[in-house]
Amino acid sequence: MAPSRRPQSASTAGFAVILLLYAISVCSLLPAVVAQSATFTRTVGGTDFTTFSFPSFDITLMKLPGNLTFSNNATVSSYALQITPDTRNDPDKFLVNRAGRIMFATPYVLWASNASNSSADGRRVASFSTVFKINLYRANASVKGEGLTFVVASGGGAEPPPGSVGGYLGLTNASTDGSAANGFAAVEFDSVKQPYDPDDNHVGLDVNGVQSKVAASLTPFGIELAPALTNTTDDGSSMVWVEYNGTSRHVWVYMSRNDIRPATPVLNASLDLSTVLLNKTAYFGFSASTGVAYQLNCVHMWNMTVEILPGAATSGKKEALSGWKLGVTIGVPSAFALALGLFLGLYIRNRRRRIGDDPNSLFHNTIDLTSMAGVPKEFDYKELRKGTNNFDEKMKLGEGGYGVVYRATVVGEHGQTVEVAVKQFSGANTKGQEDFLAELSIINLLRHRNLVKLLGWCHQNGVLLLVYDFMPNGSLDRHLFGGPESPVLTWEQRYKIVAGVASALNYLHHEYDQRVIHRDLKPSNIMLDKDFNARLGDFGLARALESDKTSYTDLIGVPGTLGYIAPECFHTGRATRESDVFGLGAVILEIVSGRRVSYSNQVGCSQLLEGVWQLHGAGEGRVLEAVDRRLADGEFDEDDAERLLLLGLACSHPNPGERPRAKEIVQILTRAAPAPEVPAAKPAFMWPVQPVSAFAGEDGEMPTSGVSTAMTSSSSYSYYASSAGWTTQNYLLSRDHDLITDRDPSTV
Known part of the structure; x- marks a missing residue:
């Protein structure tokens, strides 16, 4: 009977391939879903948090509803958000005195009245944290242009106010600057000195106007916005972390030229969003401007986590679908999923048996990870893949005989975005499994302030991963x-x-x-x-x-x-x-x-x-x-x-x-x-x-009261x-x- 099984599998696989190719041809006209943000919701300690993540940006985002809204001057280019125009053609015509905005299309409820756990004023304000990578690039190497902001705005309109060019950063204009009717708070990264600015290289907290409530120079922190680049390997980008605590109503901003969040914030200030925003809902996004001097204002990645207040919705409006639209919307993807499932099911079943991710494999029969004493959290492979930007080389922290360690961004215990180190073992073969199990079985029970803390593990898709605390200062x-x-x-x-x-x-x-x-x-x-x-x-x-043992013998030689x-x-x-x-x-x-x-x-x-x-x-x-x-x-x-x-x-x-x-x-x-x-x-x-x-x-060790001179x-x-x-x-x-x-x- 054995010879007849192979042709049957081949026949089934062949049918699946035909169906798959047909589904692909039908679905080729659909938008590329990979361009959308990855969004998920988690509950931690009774509190709900929602997270969206853009590891990079694709041009198809400008055609997809429900993700980002763009002003006329904003685009996606080179896998980055270009808040102001991205062009080198006739800059005096296209780059001078421009303003732009890009906003996340979904509004969030950022404060609620008479909510549980509210403050003395009867309001509960949502906490949030975000990390993004900005690049202020001099199109003219001799001068800087205006900067950009991360903004929390009452309105989600993409078009900035008329006249918000120059020092107004796409936020406001001469007639409305400082008005409470603006209803926004923004963190500005400004590279042009106005009379009210400390210098041409600063960060500030703007509330309803561009004269910052609190401002600080970035020079003492070794950070320069829009630097004059002489090193071709350095694009002048900076990582930014903004953390807002709704309970204490305080904001902290951290910046670094690398991917390691420093211990000291570049700016911290009190901020009560419930008294700033015009409504309980608000939008997150970026604004920027140019003046007589200009530069390119870019965002390369953006992750954000927001607390969901009780009773708040986690998504925006949904358009009702009916008739043939509903049939196409549901039927075509379903056919595609069915074909893909048939094809991948056959492939993955055989592959898993080879690499040890099948429940019947030796790996699973040898040890049940979930039954191990003190075993930490099991991470989902998709989350770790997303957090490492698909295990991008740029996210690599180090490598050795065991495999590779990557930096990743995941959702922490309290819903905030946290950075971790993900150790990927070199293979799911016998040696890789042994190393993975040895490390997991030992370190998951160890508790000491001078040991790296294990946060979790993952064994999916034939990949063996351990997740550790991220160490900002490296090795x-x-x-x-x-x-x-x-x-x-x-x-x-x-x-x-x-x-x-x-x-x-x-x-x-x-x-x-x-x-x-x-x-x-x-x-x-x-x-x-x-x-x-x-x-x-x-x-x-x-x-x-x-x-009863004092040594360990390795049969394959002396490791180390x-x-x-x-x-x-x-x-x-x-x-x-x-x-x-x-x-x-x-x-x-x-x-x-x-x-x-x-x-x-x-x-x-x-x-x-x-x-x-x-x-x-x-x-x-x-x-x-x-x-x-x-x-x-x-x-x-x-x-x-x-x-x-x-x-x-x-x-x-x-x-x-x-x-x-x-x-x-x-x-x-x-x-x-x-x-x-x-x-x-x-x-x-x-x-x-x-x-x-x-x-x-007494404990089986050599006496060492002093080192012998023998x-x-x-x-x-x-x-x-x-x-x-x-x-x-x-x-x-x-x-x-x-x-x-x-x-x-x-x-x-």
Whole structure:
């Protein structure tokens, strides 16, 4: 019977293809629905929120009703909203003294009287948050033009008032400026100085007029509107976050030249929309203008989340359909959906069996994710795909052997738009599934302030995704090794980062119910939050040990990154808490010196480690020459610098039994214990090492009350160095660190 099944499937698939092609030919005249905004509603804690999202803009938006309304001067071009004309032809005719508006077509109820949870005045005001990307581009490189605004307006009309060009920003005109009858509030991004403006590079809150209620220069924040561009890779765009709290009736505006929302707002002010708007409903959108000077005023993306007040509708008016219109509207898409469903059903069923997304696959039979203790939220794949702009390369935060991490925008617990990091595993094959399950099963139960928080997961369409808290300051390696353009970490920040990582490691090794071994401690796996607190992440290689075990053996070899792998691991193939401490030692030395470990081809030969050890043995105070030369004298505490360098050497001891435990490391960093005693010369690595259990204390670990000076003679060190093909001068750091390279370590 088996041979007859294949022709039957082929026949069914062939019929589905024919029907699908017919449906496509009929539906080709329909508008492109992909051009519309993605809109969805969520309920969080009893409060409803609605969100719409435009990751980019398509020209078909101008032909689709119910999305955006455009003024005569506004268009969509280059996948962006052009609030004022976008042309280089005869600019004096088409660009001078123009005003434009683009508004979201659906009104929102922004305040209600006598509503539940209302304030003392009997009104409840809706909260909202939005993020958008603006680009004020100089069409004439020598001068700036007027700016643009994000506006909340009582009326949804697209055409700006007559005479609202120049400094009126498409909002008002000379006769109506300041009138309460205008009924709008706007955040202006102004690049021309009027007599009432602080400068030609500012943000302001406008209420019923263009003389801002509150204004602030953007120059102190390192942001310039409409910059004179000299770098062809920089288009001068800025990300903007506007957050409005309806309870406190306050607005905050944040801006950044990159995609990371800063901790400090560029503007914050009180704003009671219930006293500004003429009606309870209002529209959101953008306005802009040009004057004698002109520029292009563009919006590249726009996401918005609005609280739905009790009893408020979530959509605008709907046109009634009848007769043949109703038949076409329902019938054609239904036929298309049926054909598409038949075709894709056959394809997806076979594909899922191959990639493990079918309920009968080994992945689902092995573990039920929803039954795991403490399992976080399951995200919908469509939401994550939308939030990453279809996993756009521009949204990529980093990548490694596991896969890729993307920045995404999703709806948070309280309905507001939040940024997250989405880790996409390289494949849904057996190895990808193992890495996904290992990371999810371990980190979903971990709770510590210095660990990256797991927010959720997704396994759909054959894709394995984990969702984490977004870390605004990225990974530690970007700050240490990012080049001359990267801001230099202060000494206080460095010490706090070391203390945070050590605290996280102590939690994994001693405080959590199980012993967890991270196995991949390195700067790229240490993330920094908005306050530069360290958050240890990437638990793809981590393993939780059973209560009677002290090590984990990987049958496929030694995972991790050269320079951070303890030398004994190459002989035993086992990862232990002592090998984690070795990785921490390398990280400490990198943080203090600002240099990479720069691994050699010989096992155990880190140029950075050898150089610091040589400086330590060279004489009184020489070890401080290893401190990052970007930290000038007086910019770091010498006692604490020496404490960290000695601790880094102690953690990097060749023999695992001589390394301090995580508990002791925390005590040293809190200054509750003195810096460890470290031999003047690096001890030789001995194999076989004495088993840890032979010297173990109560918890099965090596005693580390002090670092032993056994096997520290210069002869033993010279033997080890010469056998590895190195001489003392290879290891010695000059005062300018000239003998340390910044070569990236190889990954195993």
